[in-house]
Amino acid sequence: MHSIAIIGSGPSGCFLAEILALKLPGVSIDLYERLPHPFGLAISGVAPDHPHTRKVTEQLQRTVDRDEVNLMCNTQVGLHISYEVLKARYDRVIFAVGAEQDRHLGISGEELSNVYGSGAFTRWYNSHPDAQSLHPSLGKKVGIIGNGNVALDIARMLAKTAQEHQQSDLTPHVREALANHSIEEVHIFGRRGPTDASFTLPELTELGHLANARVKVSPDAFAGIDTTQLPISQQKVIQQLQSFADLSFATSNKIQIQFHFYATPESIQGEQRIEGLTIKDTRTGHTDRIQLDSLITAIGYQTPLIEGVPYDDTKKRFAHTDSLIEPGVYCVGWCQRGPQGVIPTNRSEAMGLARKIIKELES
């Protein structure tokens, strides 16, 4: 009988548990989860208006239902049980705790009210237990810093009408807040140009189909870009952005979603709450101030420290070599490689680690 502890029941912890349960005869897996419910960002990150992506939880549910897997919710490693105890109790310990903390911009004014990290903000619209006390006040002009899919998820969630949110998986108070906000403008800022944006085509295209939103991109964002040298997926992203730039932008009542490329945030102004953001054009050095009522930073995440677990302070995740933290202890998923990659990426990574662990335990 092999005893294994997996800490974190998000996609990577569940995928690993599934493969070990299938391939390692006689294994017993304790799956520790700090929240009252399992599945991590598969339900608290993935946007509530993307039910097809959340369907992965049906597969994860089958894993936690397996006889070999014992899910223990409301149990936070580092608080309710220590790392030292786990190491003494199990043959193998694997961390799959993700990267739950928002990274900071490191500019002045970040502490003002109405400035939110995207982790906190997406937890709010997903009604995550950690966000119960967050009541975001967004105003008319919302800024989002970041050029990844999370930034687009947030813009889309804010710009959708109540009608478009009918099928979204929202609790009543979030549904009400999203239906009654007074947002007129959403500004999305990226430090680099369109070719460096990391959002993907389906998410970008979706913005163009919203009933009550118009997307705006300045044509000069494309100056000097030779798309023929780019991979086809990136070429399509640029084409989609260019099609937004080509739109004539007549005044309308619709929410304006405006992309600002080459825009480095320099400082946030305001007394108690944010009033504006100063950005610097990374090509010309020219600075500009944009009036904002709220700001959401979507610039990445970091893994929180757990007492005793070696940590890489530069990469802001656990210190490891090829997933190995120390003999008998591994990490997988976002706490292993940082906050990059979609749900299926965690499956292939979990498979590789499972193979390694099975080989060790069976030799």
Ligand SMILES: Cc1cc2nc3c(=O)[nH]c(=O)nc-3n(C[C@H](O)[C@H](O)[C@H](O)COP(=O)(O)OP(=O)(O)OC[C@H]3O[C@@H](n4cnc5c(N)ncnc54)[C@H](O)[C@@H]3O)c2cc1C
């Ligand atoms: C806003 C957002 C939207 C996303 N949208 C998509 C999408 O549409 N499609 C897609 O494919 N991918 C999406 N992703 C990426 C995807 O969610 C991640 O690839 C995946 O969730 C990472 O899995 P993980 O198991 O490593 O971490 P997580 O999903 O974060 O799981 C970690 C788990 O560990 C638990 N935990 C943390 N600390 C402890 C502790 N000390 N003790 C016990 N338990 C602990 C947490 O509660 C959590 O359940 C999105 C990510 C974000 C942030």
